[in-house]
Amino acid sequence: MSFLSIRGLDVHYATRGATLRVLRGIDLDIERGQSLGLVGESGCGKSTLAAAILRLLPGNGRIASGEIRLDGTDIASVDAETMRLKRWKEIAYVPQSAATSLSPVTTLFTQFVEAWNVHAKPDRQRLRERAEQLFRDVELSPRWLDAYPHQFSGGMRQRAIIALALLFEPSLLVADEPTTGLDVIVQRQVLDVIKKVQRQHGTTLVFVSHDIGVIAELCSRLAVMYAGELVEFGATRAIIPEPWHPYTIALKRAFPDIRHPDHELHSIPGQPPSLADPPRACVFAARCPFARERCRAEKPMPRAMPDGRRxxxxxxxxxxxxxxxIMSGAAIYPMEAA
Ligand SMILES: Nc1ncnc2c1ncn2[C@@H]1O[C@H](COP(=O)(O)OP(=O)(O)OP(=O)(O)O)[C@@H](O)[C@H]1O
Ligand code: SF4
Ligand SMILES: [Mg+2]
Structure with a gap:
C-alpha cells in the first residue's frame, strides 16, 4: 500500500440551506518522499482535501465516507487524541494564509518553544540548536529567531513557517498555497527552499496551488481537481506537456508558465457547478467544448491510461x-456558443 492512500473520500459541509458535497469519491496514492501538487480553480475543494488529511475540517464539515490511510493507519477513523499526537509529529500543516497564524506578540523562537510544548517539555538549549538548524535549512539567519513576525518580509515569514512545520521531522507536510500573494522572485525563493528541504528531510509533500506552473516546478505527481472531483492524476512530467482531460488543457492555457511568463492567458468561460447539487454525469460537461450526449448522461469514472495516469x-x-x-483557440466553449 502507498504511504498516503485515499479511497472514496467524500466530505460534506452543512450549511443553513443545504448540504454541500464538497469532495466526492477522491482516490489518491502518494509514495513516501514523493511530492504531490493539488491544483484547480478557486472553490474546487483543495483546502478541504488538505484539511481533511489533517482532520482539521471546520466545525460544519465532516468526512462522510472513505479512508485516508497514512502508513497503513486510517486517520479518517482514529480518535481525536491519536490524531492530535500525529499532527505536527507525523503530519505538519502550513494552512492557507498561514502568515496570519503566527502570533504577532512573540518572537519566532518562543513560537518554536510553544510548538514543542504541545508534545513535551522542551530542553531549551537543544531546541535552540534545532531551531537554528531549521532556520539555516530554509536560508534564514538564526538571529531572526529573536525577531517578531512583523519584522519579516512576506517571503521570510513563509520560510519561517516552513521551518516551524519541520520541527518534529514530520513524514508528511501539507502546504496550502504557501507562495500565493508573493511576488514572482520571492515565490521562486520559497519554492526553492521547499524543494531543498523536502529532498534534505525526505518529507512527503502535498502542495496546494491554483497555479499549475508552480506545481510543475515543484511536484513529481499532479492531481487536478474540478468541483470536488479528481479529473486527472499522474506524473507531472507526463501531464504538463500533454494534458489529457479537457479541464486540465484549459487550465494550462489559463495560467502563466513561470518559465514563459509572456505567453497569452485565456480564462475558462463559465462557472463550476453548484456543490449542493453536483451533476450526476460529467462534472465538467457544462463548460466543456467537447461535451456531447453521453457526457450528460453517464459519469466518466477515472480510467488508467497507457502511461499510468488516471x-x-x-x-x-x-x-x-x-x-x-483548445490550445489554438479554435475550441468553442458552451458559454461562447450560447
Ligand atoms: N466551512 C464551510 N462551510 C460551507 N462551505 C464551505 C466551507 N469551507 C469551504 N466551503 C465551500 O467549499 C468549497 C471548497 O472550498 P475550498 O476552500 O476547499 O476550496 P479551494 O479549492 O481551497 O479554494 P481556494 O483556491 O479559493 O482556496 C467552496 O465552494 C467553498 O465555498
Ligand atoms: S464533457 Fe465529455 S468530453 Fe468533456 S470532460 Fe466530460 S466526459 Fe470528457
Ligand atoms: Mg484553498
Missing part, C-alpha cells in the same frame, strides 16, 4: 485533437 473523461483517447483545438 483520467475521468469518456473521450480521453481523443486528447491530442482536444489539445490542438
Amino acid at each position: 483520467v475521468a473523461c469518456h473521450f480521453a483517447e481523443q486528447a491530442e485533437a482536444m489539445r490542438a483545438s
Whole structure:
C-alpha cells in the first residue's frame, strides 16, 4: 500500500440551506518522499482535501465516507487524541494564509518553544540548536529567531513557517498555497527552499496551488481537481506537456508558465457547478467544448491510461485533437456558443 492512500473520500459541509458535497469519491496514492501538487480553480475543494488529511475540517464539515490511510493507519477513523499526537509529529500543516497564524506578540523562537510544548517539555538549549538548524535549512539567519513576525518580509515569514512545520521531522507536510500573494522572485525563493528541504528531510509533500506552473516546478505527481472531483492524476512530467482531460488543457492555457511568463492567458468561460447539487454525469460537461450526449448522461469514472495516469473523461483517447483545438483557440466553449 502507498504511504498516503485515499479511497472514496467524500466530505460534506452543512450549511443553513443545504448540504454541500464538497469532495466526492477522491482516490489518491502518494509514495513516501514523493511530492504531490493539488491544483484547480478557486472553490474546487483543495483546502478541504488538505484539511481533511489533517482532520482539521471546520466545525460544519465532516468526512462522510472513505479512508485516508497514512502508513497503513486510517486517520479518517482514529480518535481525536491519536490524531492530535500525529499532527505536527507525523503530519505538519502550513494552512492557507498561514502568515496570519503566527502570533504577532512573540518572537519566532518562543513560537518554536510553544510548538514543542504541545508534545513535551522542551530542553531549551537543544531546541535552540534545532531551531537554528531549521532556520539555516530554509536560508534564514538564526538571529531572526529573536525577531517578531512583523519584522519579516512576506517571503521570510513563509520560510519561517516552513521551518516551524519541520520541527518534529514530520513524514508528511501539507502546504496550502504557501507562495500565493508573493511576488514572482520571492515565490521562486520559497519554492526553492521547499524543494531543498523536502529532498534534505525526505518529507512527503502535498502542495496546494491554483497555479499549475508552480506545481510543475515543484511536484513529481499532479492531481487536478474540478468541483470536488479528481479529473486527472499522474506524473507531472507526463501531464504538463500533454494534458489529457479537457479541464486540465484549459487550465494550462489559463495560467502563466513561470518559465514563459509572456505567453497569452485565456480564462475558462463559465462557472463550476453548484456543490449542493453536483451533476450526476460529467462534472465538467457544462463548460466543456467537447461535451456531447453521453457526457450528460453517464459519469466518466477515472480510467488508467497507457502511461499510468488516471483520467475521468469518456473521450480521453481523443486528447491530442482536444489539445490542438483548445490550445489554438479554435475550441468553442458552451458559454461562447450560447
Ligand atoms: N466551512 C464551510 N462551510 C460551507 N462551505 C464551505 C466551507 N469551507 C469551504 N466551503 C465551500 O467549499 C468549497 C471548497 O472550498 P475550498 O476552500 O476547499 O476550496 P479551494 O479549492 O481551497 O479554494 P481556494 O483556491 O479559493 O482556496 C467552496 O465552494 C467553498 O465555498
Ligand atoms: S466526459 Fe465529455 S464533457 Fe466530460 S470532460 Fe470528457 S468530453 Fe468533456
Ligand atoms: Mg484553498
